[in-house]
Every structure is written in C-alpha cells, then in structure tokens.
C-alpha cells in the first residue's frame with residue numbers, strides 16, 4: 001500500500017537563485033526499506049526535509065496516506081548524522097523523550113523502552129549519560145529515540161557515515177532488526193554504494209541539475225554483504241551499473 005507519494009516536487013531555497021530539486025516523483029509503501037543515493041549536494045537532505053514537513057515544496061505535492069503534508073509531525077522522524085541527544089538526560093530518558101512529551105501511558109513507554117534497549121544492545125547503558133557513550137552507542141540511542149515513537153516514516157540522513165566500518169555494519173544489522181519488527185517505512189540516505197546494496201529493498205538514485213530521481217531499482221541483493229559477494233559476478237555488474245548512475 002502506498003504510504004508516501006511525491007508528485008513532481010520542486011524546491012528552491014528562499015535566498016538561492018537555483019532550484020535545489022525538481023520534478024521529484026516517487027511512491028513508497030508502508031513496511032518498506034528504501035535507500036536514496038546520490039552525490040553530495042544533489043538535494044537528498046532537501047527532499048527529506050520536505051517529507052518531514054519542515055519546509056513546503058513550491059511545485060508539485062507531497063502526500064502521506066493521500067493527504068498533503070503541511071507540517072512537521074512525530075509520524076515522520078529523522079535521524080541525523082550529528083544527532084542532538086540531550087546531555088542532561090540519561091540513555092533511557094533520551095529514548096523516551098518523545099512519547100513522554102506526547103503523554104503516552106507510562107506502562108506503554110516502559111514496554112517500548114525495554115524492547116528497544118534489548119534490540120539495540122543498550123540494556124547495560126540505560127542509566128548512562130550521553131557524554132559517557134562512544135559515537136556508535138550514541139547512534140544506537142538516536143535510532144531507538146526515533147523508533148520508540150513508532151512513526152509511519154522514519155528517515156536516516158547519512159546517519160552512519162561518520163562511523164568506523166565495523167561499527168557501521170553493526171548499525172546496519174540493528175537497523176534491519178528494528179525495521180523488521182516495526183514494519184514502518186524507512187528511508188535511508190547515503191552516498192555509500194555498499195550501504196545502499198545491503199539496506200535497500202528499493203534503491204532510488206538521485207542525480208542531475210537540479211536534483212531529481214534518475215532511477216528506482218528493486219535490489220535483488222537486499223541484505224547481501226559486499227564481503228560475502230566476492231565471487232558473484234552478477235552482483236558486481238549490478239553494483240557497477242548503479243555506480244555509473246550516481247557518478
């Protein structure tokens with residue numbers, strides 16, 4: 001079922017002469033894991049901000065469940081790379097901040113927290129403060145803090161790009177687990193082809209001037225690791241073709 005639809009969306013920043021994105025159309029289903037990949041400056045973050053409802057497109061329209069997106073909502077969360085966790089709150093308090101603000105019942109918050117702490121491997125850290133955590137652990141808190149809201153759409157804007165390779169792979173697995181149990185629509189932005197191939201059921205390539213969607217491909221190698229594919233020629237052909245679209 002189509003959850004999010006973009007129809008010929010265009011956007012230009014108020015004090016800019018150039019269009020940042022143009023004629024962007026896509027349709028994403030609920031319970032889907034999507035990757036948007038493209039070179040730096042092509043408008044990926046701009047598109048996410050429009051989907052989040054932080055800004056409104058000047059052309060076209062963005063619809064969620066058929067209704068036009070007109071404002072920000074907890075139903076559409078973004079995890080940023082430089083996530084701003086609250087330094088004066090511990091891990092549990094950071095994660096539960098959103099549902100507490102929305103005044104969800106305490107027992108429900110506690111249930112969601114416990115399962116998220118387990119899934120993200122943060123149980124032993126639940127009473128620690130953010131400054132006591134490594135970058136990888138902070139990123140887990142940032143993920144849990146968004147997933148606890150159970151948003152319809154959860155977006156990650158290059159969230160893992162500053163992490164070491166092996167920690168990034170851990171995060172990929174955690175994200176996959178969280179998505180599998182939540183069943184929401186996740187949109188991952190990356191410029192890393194191997195991240196896209198591992199995480200994307202659907203890979204959406206942005207490119208052009210102004211930025212637009214060049215191609216959407218269903219990824220036959222979803223959940224396949226680069227390191228495990230060293231002898232698979234078809235994988236490398238697919239990867240090369242994808243790279244050609246991006247570069």
Ligand code: ADP
Pocket residue numbers: 013014015016020038039040041042043044045046047
């Ligand atoms: P990406 O996330 O793909 O790297 P962005 O969405 O950040 O790209 O940027 C797309 C284009 O919009 C770029 O040309 C960038 O310079 C421009 N842009 C981004 N943010 C602003 C802003 N606040 N004001 C003016 N132009 C901006």
Ligand code: MG
Pocket residue numbers: 044045046157
């Ligand atoms: Mg960006």
